[in-house]
Amino acid sequence: MRRKLVAGNWKMHGSLAENEALLSGLLAGMGNVKAGVAVCVPFPYLAQVQSILANSPIAWGAQNMSQQAKGAFTGEVSASMLTDFGCAYVIVGHSERRAIYGESDELVAEKFAAVQAAGMTPILCVGETLVEREGGITESVVARQLDAVIAKCGVMSLAKSVVAYEPVWAIGTGKTASPEQAQAVHAYIRAKLRDLDATVADGLVIQYGGSVKANNAVELFGQPDIDGGLIGGAALNVEEFLAICRAA
Numbered sequence: 131m132r133r134k135l136v137a138g139n140w141k142m143h144g145s146l147a148e149n150e151a152l153l154s155g156l157l158a159g160m161g162n163v164k165a166g167v168a169v170c171v172p173f174p175y176l177a178q179v180q181s182i183l184a185n186s187p188i189a190w191g192a193q194n195m196s197q198q199a200k201g202a203f204t205g206e207v208s209a210s211m212l213t214d215f216g217c218a219y220v221i222v223g224h225s226e227r228r229a230i231y232g233e234s235d236e237l238v239a240e241k242f243a244a245v246q247a248a249g250m251t252p253i254l255c256v257g258e259t260l261v262e263r264e265g266g267i268t269e270s271v272v273a274r275q276l277d278a279v280i281a282k283c284g285v286m287s288l289a290k291s292v293v294a295y296e297p298v299w300a301i302g303t304g305k306t307a308s309p310e311q312a313q314a315v316h317a318y319i320r321a322k323l324r325d326l327d328a329t330v331a332d333g334l335v336i337q338y339g340g341s342v343k344a345n346n347a348v349e350l351f352g353q354p355d356i357d358g359g360l361i362g363g364a365a366l367n368v369e370e371f372l373a374i375c376r377a378a
């Protein structure tokens with residue numbers, strides 16, 4: 131049985147005061163949450179988040195990372211810096227990084243490898259744009275994004291990872307993929323991986339991301355191949371995020 135995982139992607143939001151209120155609210159409400167829960171926070175707040183969440187049921191991580199181990203890379207953050215602050219997860223290949231910062235499939239695969247080499251779990255984001263969906267190439271886009279990681283790291287590497295299917299057109303738009311649309315892509319991902327390794331495919335946690343809210347989480351997470359969610363906007367609100375965690 132796959133354990134569901136709900137991860138909050140705070141993106142570029144938060145302040146010391148807001149984080150403190152959000153995290154103390156979440157900790158107070160974790161009592162009846164059965165799913166795994168994590169928050170992926172901006173780099174400057176890792177020390178704060180580590181000190182608040184240490185020895186709690188909530189894990190934490192980062193939203194990006196350099197593929198380089200160390201050196202003259204101004205403005206970059208390495209894997210060992212993240213492990214210094216207790217990160218368990220690192221999001222790689224978020225569509226905002228791919229689209230705004232030009233991250234290629236190959237770069238994302240390098241980051242994926244570096245996260246794993248440091249003993250953390252990558253949350254690998256894949257997903258199509260609206261134009262790609264309307265062009266009928268959703269599956270080939272997702273396949274290409276996965277294949278870059280498989281080519282670099284091998285299919286077995288996915289056993290120690292999480293994949294997040296995030297249709298770009300559903301991110302921050304309030305337009306959620308219908309449970310059937312999301313399930314279809316999740317099932318496609320699992321079937322594609324099953325051709326390579328059935329154990330990896332059946333054990334892989336595949337999150338859905340894109341306008342998940344308290345009022346649609348139950349239906350989304352009820353789909354057979356949806357194993358929780360990667361949550362943006364709704365992860366910034368205690369009651370919304372807790373309700374999503376409970377739905378999982």
Ligand code: 13P
Pocket residue numbers: 139224296300301302303304339340341342360361362363364
């Ligand atoms: P929203 O939940 O705000 O649509 O964002 C989804 C997302 O990008 C999570 O990584």
